[in-house]
Amino acid sequence: MSYGDPSKFVAALYVEEQCYDYSYTREIIKRSSLPVSLVKDHGTPEVDGIYPENLTRGKQSLFLCRNRGRFFKSCPGTREYNCCGYQVLNIGMNCPMDCVYCILQAYLNNPWLSFFVNIEDLFAELDEALQAEPDHVLRVGTGEFTDSLALDRLTGLSRHLIGYICEKENAVLELKTKSAMIDNLCNIDHNGRVIVAWSLNSPVIMGREEIRTATLDERLAAASRCAELGYPIAFHFDPIIWHEGWQDGYRYMIGKIFKAVPKERIVWISLGALRFLPHLKPIAASRFPHSRFFYEEFVEGLDGKSRYFRDQRVEMYKLLVNELNRFISDRTCIYFCMESDVIWQEVFGFTPEEKGGLSNMLDLTWREFHR
């Protein structure tokens, strides 16, 4: 069933007092037509209940505030697994959609959605980072602590980011989403420097475990439109979840991709099997008692996260990679998000090290793609 725009779940705006007069804040308030409550500087919105029980209610409150920390950081990958060298642009925390497996439930300790409105500081940090590495293309993504587009109808941030990045020689921005909210990506010059990416899953998982997200058809229709608009497209199959009929579900999803999007427009596809911090399980189990996938057998990985056993991961990856290889263009990079050399070797027959490292593989893919 289609939910539509996830930002319509937001029912109230909270604004940190010192941010109230920012022109960007005013723009969001005007666009949203939602009731506004002021919050003292350094204060927080009031949401009844105790975390994480109040998370569903909290996701209806959008807090416009200052980011007092850094906007721009390297992705917090772990040493034990191959990390892609992504740079995270932290635009806010939490999102109005609600995936059962969402790591943010265990990572955050407050229920509301935060969105940082001091975007001059964000662009100043980006300037600094890009000037520091003029010969290196930075791959920047906003989809680490939130969804890149789920609130975009209200915030309009994508247009500010695209306007900035389209002129930069040494940066590429990846907007990653489970929504179909692409209106702001139309009628704007992106100069081929913005990748629009969708996280996809088997339709059963999307329908059952990803609440208020767009359906597979809606995501692919949005991807198709973005491809027509000249955007490079990416897909992330993450988390791949073992469930009854998973083989058919993932095959079906892959077949649909290549009917919707010309294969030459796809820059990369990542695969990552379900992994989670152990304390996510009780949180998710209490919020979503009907979900069953946390009750499979797991092994603790080198990063302390629970993962499927190696044989099970290899079986799933091999099926997906074989299916992708039926359709894929040779300019598209398929890679694993946070997997060990052993898995790379078993599934792909090589390790990232042999190709100069995963970060280098993606840099080369991008350079070839953008030529």
Ligand code: SF4
């Ligand atoms: S879309 Fe992403 S950020 Fe939002 S709930 Fe799902 S996993 Fe979490």
